[in-house]
Amino acid sequence: MDFERSDTQHALLDALGTLLSRHAGTQRCRELAERGAYDHELESELRAAGFLDVFGEDGAGPLEATLAVEQISAELGAITPVPHLLVLPALGLPVPEGPVVLAGRDGSGPVRYGSEARQILTAGADRCVAAELSPDDAEPVPSAYGYPLARVVPRRAEDLAPGTSQTMMNWWRVGVCAEALGMMQRAFDLTVQYAKDRTVFGRALGSFQALQHRLAEVSVLVEGARWLTYEAAFRGATTESSAVAAAHTMAALNRLTRETHQITGAVGLTREHDLHLWTLRLQALRAELGGLRAHRRAVVTSRWEVAAA
Amino acid sequence: MEFALSEADTAFRSDLVGFLDQELADGWNRSEHGLGSAVYTDFSRGFVHTLAAKGWLTPHWPPEYGGGGQGAWQHFVLGEEMWKRGEPRGPQYMNVNWVGPSIIKYGTEEQKKELLPPITRGEVFWCQGFSEPEAGTDLASLRTRADRDGEDYVLNGQKIWTSYANAADYCFLLARTGSVSDGRNGISVFLLPLKTPGVEVRRIDGFVGDHSFNELFLTDVRIPRNCLLGEENKGWDIVRRTLAYERVGAPRYARAALVLDGLADWCRTAGLLTDPGVQEQFGDARALCEAARVLVYRVIDERAKAKEPSPLAYQARAAMVQAERAVGDLALDVMGSEALVEKSPGDAQFRNSLGAGIAAGSYEVQLNLISRLILKLPKE
Ligand SMILES: Cc1cc2nc3c(=O)[nH]c(=O)nc-3n(C[C@H](O)[C@H](O)[C@H](O)COP(=O)(O)OP(=O)(O)OC[C@H]3O[C@@H](n4cnc5c(N)ncnc54)[C@H](O)[C@@H]3O)c2cc1C
Numbered sequence: 001m002d003f004e005r006s007d008t009q010h011a012l013l014d015a016l017g018t019l020l021s022r023h024a025g026t027q028r029c030r031e032l033a034e035r036g037a038y039d040h041e042l043e044s045e046l047r048a049a050g051f052l053d054v055f056g057e058d059g060a061g062p063l064e065a066t067l068a069v070e071q072i073s074a075e076l077g078a079i080t081p082v083p084h085l086l087v088l089p090a091l092g093l094p095v096p097e098g099p100v101v102l103a104g105r106d107g108s109g110p111v112r113y114g115s116e117a118r119q120i121l122t123a124g125a126d127r128c129v130a131a132e133l134s135p136d137d138a139e140p141v142p143s144a145y146g147y148p149l150a151r152v153v154p155r156r157a158e159d160l161a162p163g164t165s166q167t168m169m170n171w172w173r174v175g176v177c178a179e180a181l182g183m184m185q186r187a188f189d190l191t192v193q194y195a196k197d198r199t200v201f202g203r204a205l206g207s208f209q210a211l212q213h214r215l216a217e218v219s220v221l222v223e224g225a226r227w228l229t230y231e232a233a234f235r236g237a238t239t240e241s242s243a244v245a246a247a248h249t250m251a252a253l254n255r256l257t258r259e260t261h262q263i264t265g266a267v268g269l270t271r272e273h274d275l276h277l278w279t280l281r282l283q284a285l286r287a288e289l290g291g292l293r294a295h296r297r298a299v300v301t302s303r304w305e306v307a308a309a
Numbered sequence: 310m311e312f313a314l315s316e317a318d319t320a321f322r323s324d325l326v327g328f329l330d331q332e333l334a335d336g337w338n339r340s341e342h343g344l345g346s347a348v349y350t351d352f353s354r355g356f357v358h359t360l361a362a363k364g365w366l367t368p369h370w371p372p373e374y375g376g377g378g379q380g381a382w383q384h385f386v387l388g389e390e391m392w393k394r395g396e397p398r399g400p401q402y403m404n405v406n407w408v409g410p411s412i413i414k415y416g417t418e419e420q421k422k423e424l425l426p427p428i429t430r431g432e433v434f435w436c437q438g439f440s441e442p443e444a445g446t447d448l449a450s451l452r453t454r455a456d457r458d459g460e461d462y463v464l465n466g467q468k469i470w471t472s473y474a475n476a477a478d479y480c481f482l483l484a485r486t487g488s489v490s491d492g493r494n495g496i497s498v499f500l501l502p503l504k505t506p507g508v509e510v511r512r513i514d515g516f517v518g519d520h521s522f523n524e525l526f527l528t529d530v531r532i533p534r535n536c537l538l539g540e541e542n543k544g545w546d547i548v549r550r551t552l553a554y555e556r557v558g559a560p561r562y563a564r565a566a567l568v569l570d571g572l573a574d575w576c577r578t579a580g581l582l583t584d585p586g587v588q589e590q591f592g593d594a595r596a597l598c599e600a601a602r603v604l605v606y607r608v609i610d611e612r613a614k615a616k617e618p619s620p621l622a623y624q625a626r627a628a629m630v631q632a633e634r635a636v637g638d639l640a641l642d643v644m645g646s647e648a649l650v651e652k653s654p655g656d657a658q659f660r661n662s663l664g665a666g667i668a669a670g671s672y673e674v675q676l677n678l679i680s681r682l683i684l685k686l687p688k689e
């Protein structure tokens with residue numbers, strides 16, 4: 001057991017950090033958000049630097065790819081890191097240029113980057129269904145939640161091999177946790193800093209025990225989510241470990257959203273402040289794969305072998 | 310990062326599981342009894358002898374003091390498997406986990422020779438005399454006094470909530486040797502034989518399972534100077550250092566997870582496990598148990614690397630409390646009135662979970678420490 005980052009992981013994340021500081025971040029995110037655009041430039045930089053191949057690489061692997069997803073999300077990269085870095089490689093599929101979207105078994109809701117997506121993977125009962133997309137397959141919908149959304153109706157679908165659906169769902173769960181971790185940590189750090197800086201009644205906000213305890217509880221939830229996610233990736237996203245990670249991460253996300261906005265007061269509700277860049281996007285993750293309730297039920301169906309409800 | 314046990318530790322776990330399956334086969338019921346119950350205490354007296362004979366009572370102690378010289382992970386695997394079975398070592402886990410190691414670290418040669426061998430053979434019980442009526446969370450305000458008189462100390466005062474004192478041979482006791490205004494700098498540790506005249510143990514009935522609390526009244530209790538552990542007035546350091554890891558020493562999430570498995574079986578039989586609402590509550594509780602597990606593992610990893618104890622232990626403890634409470638609440642919510650039947654899994658877990666956030670440093674204290682030491686929020 002070893003909870004420290006390896007030298008390889010340090011090197012990988014340092015290099016990724018350098019790239020992201022040039023091609024992502026809050027400024028870039030705001031710019032792209034105005035146009036509702038996907039960051040093709042960031043994607044091709046990541047591809048050129050080899051970050052899209054990490055999953056199957058010698059000396060790296062799924063855990064490193066998961067850490068990369070976390071970091072890309074923390075820096076608000078406007079790409080689809082989960083399909084690119086985790087789901088497609090886990091299924092042994094090539095990673096196309098441009099966004100790829102994922103849809104659940106029941107899923108017909110709007111998806112992130114649906115209008116520009118090149119491909120959609122849908123989890124069927126046992127097999128995944130893959131479809132190429134063209135812009136006329138998508139209908140954009142307005143949304144305030146940090147990602148351009150569209151409803152997608154794929155044509156020309158193709159069934160993949162038996163069992164692919166579960167693999168897709170498991171890595172999607174790990175991926176959505178990793179995205180959430182990156183964003184939750186930023187929103188949390190920002191709030192803790194705010195609690196130290198903001199003075200009310202002649203003292204720092206963060207010196208009130210009522211607020212300290214709430215922040216401490218959020219930190220316990222986020223840390224639990226973090227290590228469950230890394231462990232699930234390390235174990236190759238077994239059905240139970242990925243469902244457990246997702247159940248815990250999404251519960252943490254719910255609590256974190258409330259507390260960060262409450263503790264930063266009105267300033268946290270403004271566009272000028274950065275908090276919403278992470279917390280609004282987080283709500284899009286909350287909706288994926290059927291959300292918290294479905295993650296929790298998935299824990300039960302895998303742990304205690306009951307039929308899905 | 311690496312989230313698997315070494316081959317040796319994995320092999321140790323499976324040996325241990327086989328051994329426990331055999332030893333605990335007939336009639337040993339895992340979660341129905343409180344650690345302090347008579348059934349438990351009697352059972353554990355025999356059980357720890359067998360364990361000691363296998364070298365598994367104190368495997369992590371240094372060989373010169375009767376240990377097996379094994380690492381932190383082996384010790385932890387042992388604790389985890391024991392708690393999964395409701396801790397058949399009974400109160401002995403305290404001796405093994407921290408009383409013995411404290412004596413190894415701070416004791417004189419004479420103290421080690423006298424006190425350690427009976428622990429490694431599983432022949433004695435120890436209890437922990439910290440809390441007082443006016444000093445629980447605020448331990449530094451404790452008042453029990455130890456005054457020097459020639460070559461002896463004379464103890465006067467009162468302890469409360471002392472688990473297992475009714476069955477124990479010794480007490481790891483905190484007493485004030487300086488003045489009250491010295492706060493934590495005037496406290497010393499004493500290794501007190503409970504047979505000493507002037508010690509009176511009175512039982513307090515609680516409703517936390519079979520767990521019994523006790524009060525300890527100390528009236529002119531005269532003990533020789535060699536009952537002092539470490540230096541006079543330096544007791545706080547001993548407690549802080551040796552107990553830092555013990556916040557996670559009892560892997561309570563392992564028992565909670567076991568109870569949860571039992572509750573799932575119960576619900577399956579009752580036809581409830583396919584109910585979506587019930588499933589959600591189970592999924593949440595299982596996730597909380599697993600989160601507590603990984604956060605505790607993180608602390609054990611620090612210990613295995615021989616690092617100084619860090620504040621991460623407070624997050625791990627808080628997570629364990631959350632897990633125990635979630636399973637306790639679930640039990641009562643899903644089992645209905647069956648959970649009220651004495652010694653049903655629901656009953657045992659719920660009553661245990663009421664004390665989870667109080668014993669061994671309250672939940673609020675963990676949150677205070679996380680705020681101050683991890684988040685570095687300003688003092689109140
Ligand atoms: C099952 C069980 C076994 C025990 N076994 C032992 C034992 O063997 N030996 C022993 O010495 N003791 C033992 N204890 C006692 C235990 O350590 C104390 O109960 C504990 O330290 C709390 O102290 P208290 O009960 O005096 O509560 P108090 O200190 O009066 O606290 C009451 C409440 O106020 C909260 N609180 C207090 N201070 C603060 C603060 N600064 N900020 C926020 N909240 C605060 C506490 O968290 C708690 O919720 C045991 C307790 C239990 C439940």
